[in-house]
Amino acid sequence: MKRVAVVGATGAVGERMIRLLEERAFPVQSLTCLASERSAGANRTARFRGQDLPVEPIREEAFRDIDIVLSSVPGSVSRQWSPIAAAAGAVVVDNSSAFRMDPDVPLVVPEVNAHDIPKHKGIIANPNCSTIQMVVALKPLHDAAVIRRVVVSTYQSVSGAGQSGLVELEEQLEALVQKRDWPEPSKFAHPIAGNCLPHIDVFLPDGYTKEERKMIDETRKIMGDASIEVVPTCVRVPVPFSHSESILVEFDRPITPDDARSLWAKAPGVTVLDNPEHNQYPLAADAEGHDDVFVGRIRQDPSRADALLFWCVSDNLRKGAATNAVQIAEELVKLSPVNS
Ligand SMILES: NC(=O)c1ccc[n+]([C@@H]2O[C@H](COP(=O)([O-])OP(=O)(O)OC[C@H]3O[C@@H](n4cnc5c(N)ncnc54)[C@H](OP(=O)(O)O)[C@@H]3O)[C@@H](O)[C@H]2O)c1
Numbered sequence: 001m002k003r004v005a006v007v008g009a010t011g012a013v014g015e016r017m018i019r020l021l022e023e024r025a026f027p028v029q030s031l032t033c034l035a036s037e038r039s040a041g042a043n044r045t046a047r048f049r050g051q052d053l054p055v056e057p058i059r060e061e062a063f064r065d066i067d068i069v070l071s072s073v074p075g076s077v078s079r080q081w082s083p084i085a086a087a088a089g090a091v092v093v094d095n096s097s098a099f100r101m102d103p104d105v106p107l108v109v110p111e112v113n114a115h116d117i118p119k120h121k122g123i124i125a126n127p128n129c130s131t132i133q134m135v136v137a138l139k140p141l142h143d144a145a146v147i148r149r150v151v152v153s154t155y156q157s158v159s160g161a162g163q164s165g166l167v168e169l170e171e172q173l174e175a176l177v178q179k180r181d182w183p184e185p186s187k188f189a190h191p192i193a194g195n196c197l198p199h200i201d202v203f204l205p206d207g208y209t210k211e212e213r214k215m216i217d218e219t220r221k222i223m224g225d226a227s228i229e230v231v232p233t234c235v236r237v238p239v240p241f242s243h244s245e246s247i248l249v250e251f252d253r254p255i256t257p258d259d260a261r262s263l264w265a266k267a268p269g270v271t272v273l274d275n276p277e278h279n280q281y282p283l284a285a286d287a288e289g290h291d292d293v294f295v296g297r298i299r300q301d302p303s304r305a306d307a308l309l310f311w312c313v314s315d316n317l318r319k320g321a322a323t324n325a326v327q328i329a330e331e332l333v334k335l336s337p338v339n340s
Contacts, residue, residue: 001029002333003065005090007056007081008072009033009046012163013095016322017070018046024326027333032057032066035073039154044165063088068332069255070325071095086122089123091332093124095105100218105329107221110327111269112139117331122145124328129320130154130211130234130243131218136293136319138249140267141260142223145306149229152215155244156200159185160316169193169238175299188236197236209234242284243320245312257298264295269319280314290315291323 004021009016014035021028033046033055045052056062060078063069063085069092071082078096085092106116107125112135117124138147158165164187172193174323177184185191189199201210208216212232220226237244264270273282274296280293293314301307306321314320 001027001065002329003030003032004028004329005032005034005062005085006046006071006072006086007034007058007069008077008095009034010039010044011072012159012166012317013321013325014070015046016317017072017325018048019317020318020322021070021328022049025328026326028327029118032056032062034062050287060084060088063090068329069093070165070329072321072325082123091120091122091124092329093126095126095321095325095331097128097214099123099124100127100214101221106190107218108328109135109222109324110331111136112222112269113224114331117328118335121225124324125330126321127218127222128214129160129246129316130156130232131215131222132320132324133243133293133312133314133316134215134245135219135222136246136267136314137264137295137310138270139217139223140252140263140270141249141255141308142228144259145253145255146223147223147228147249148252149231149250151218151231152248153233153235154200154215155196155235155239155246155284157239157241157243157316158188158192158236158321159241160200160236160243161181164313165192168242169240173238179218192238195238198233200234200236208232212230232337239284241288241315241317242313243316244282244284247312248299248301248307248309250304250307252306255308257300257308260308260310269293270295272296272298282311284313287313287315289318291319293319309327 044055072095075098078098158169168187175252211234215232216230271292281296297311311335
């Protein structure tokens with residue numbers, strides 16, 4: 001049994017972490033729920049196994065006698081608190097981007113590189129949501145034919161920007177239907193209702209966004225192959241939950257759609273949904289609430305035999321964040337089943 005703390009317990013990801021600990025029957029001895037002073041001051045609670053647990057403010061003493069911390073707070077908060085939790089003896093699974101590219105911190109998607117977990121020094125990083133679903137789909141292909149290059153365009157839901165992203169879309173959709181003005185956007189640079197924004201996170205000097213840079217760097221680190229070229233365009237779309245991705249993959253040898261289908265049929269965490277004759281392919285609305293990565297629209301590149309295209313969808317708050325973190329925690333339990 002483990003003493004667990006969820007940091008960011010009131011957030012879009014944190015709430016799902018708590019739900020998943022219960023759904024997956026994680027061996028929780030005690031659960032501590034932490035968030036900001038705002039939530040603690042408002043006497044917020046978190047429901048776990050039929051009980052309303054108090055949400056407490058983050059402070060050093062809260063990490064005493066904790067085995068596993070699942071943290072889902074902004075990067076600046078993680079940078080301050082995750083090392084404190086680790087120094088107090090917990091293993092921290094951190095959802096923010098703060099430690100992902102730190103060479104001392106494993107960046108883990110269990111279906112791809114669970115073998116990196118034992119290398120941790122107190123902090124394990126959970127990758128970016130759009131990267132997680134892509135590497136789960138790419139890994140079985142890469143094991144069969146080496147991937148040279150990936151060209152990906154994402155269609156990312158507003159919940160990828162947290163609770164406030166969801167609220168901003170809802171407010172604007174309501175105003176759109178009622179034909180009234182809406183307040184100035186605060187979460188996104190432009191209105192998201194009735195729009196697609198080719199802009200997620202900040203722009204870098206090379207013209208790519210930080211979200212796109214994360215997909216390049218994190219894919220290489222998780223797959224353990226710095227030679228994979230990733231060419232991303234990340235787009236925010238007016239969808240509440242689940243990210244969709246259009247992916248073109250180039251291999252070192254020819255590979256057919258049937259080869260890919262049979263590799264994915266055997267792969268953990270992947271569901272093939274590819275019956276275009278019946279209008280069946282992965283959809284964001286259908287993926288919500290599920291843990292798998294769904295793939296479909298599997299096609300040969302008409303211009304070359306060594307490249308495939310497919311459509312990939314997954315719930316960003318579950319496999320893209322909370323489920324992946326809880327899966328890492330489950331691997332930690334296997335490594336150390338009793339309290340240390
Ligand atoms: N959303 C996704 O799809 C996704 C996917 C992968 C990774 N992530 C990462 O996960 C993290 C959280 O994302 P989210 O979508 O859950 O965001 P969110 O809905 O905005 O939730 C943020 C959480 O952090 C807490 N928090 C904020 N400032 C704090 C502070 N100064 N001290 C203590 N707690 C503080 C909030 O507590 P209060 O409610 O008290 O303010 C809330 O519980 C981010 O680093 C994000 O990049 C998100």
